[in-house]
Amino acid sequence: MTPSLRLLFAAGLLALPAIDALSAIERVVEKTFSVAAAGNLHVETQGGAIQVDPASDSVVKITARQRIRANSDAEADELLKKLEFTFEQAGNDVRVVWWVWSTAADRS
Numbered sequence: 001m002t003p004s005l006r007l008l009f010a011a012g013l014l015a016l017p018a019i020d021a022l023s024a025i026e027r028v029v030e031k032t033f034s035v036a037a038a039g040n041l042h043v044e045t046q047g048g049a050i051q052v053d054p055a056s057d058s059v060v061k062i063t064a065r066q067r068i069r070a071n072s073d074a075e076a077d078e079l080l081k082k083l084e085f086t087f088e089q090a091g092n093d094v095r096v097v098w099w100v101w102s103t104a105a106d107r108s
Contacts, residue, residue, distance in 0.1 A: 022069045025076045031087045033060045039092025046100055060094045062087065 035058055043050055055061075064085070070076040084099040 022071060025068045025070055025073060027066045027068070027076075027080075029062075029064045029066065029085065031062045033062075033087075033089045033094050034058060035060055035089075035092045035094065037092075039094065042093065042095040043098075044096070045098040048098070062094075062096055064096075064098065 037058070039060075041052070041060060066080065066083075068076040068079055070079060082100055084097055086095075086097045088095045088097075
């Protein structure tokens with residue numbers, strides 16, 4: 001093994017404990033809206049899975065799972081401050097926005 005490969009390998013081993021120190025903190029946000037027929041669901045997101053399941057009742061139920069890689073709940077709270085997460089209802093239409101901003105200036 002060449003010296004440069006040994007150095008890269010050693011650096012990788014040193015980085016592993018830092019990576020493992022982060023844990024996945026999961027939070028669940030649920031919101032329910034009463035709607036009538038002929039409404040629309042609008043979802044705006046940067047990524048993540050979206051699953052839509054039809055139902056026979058007049059309810060839109062949204063369950064969002066936030067998975068944050070952080071060392072603590074306090075750190076997760078700080079990371080979530082960069083998240084725009086809104087629910088809006090206008091008549092029978094429901095709009096969900098899930099957007100991560102890199103800085104507060106990005107919001108304007």
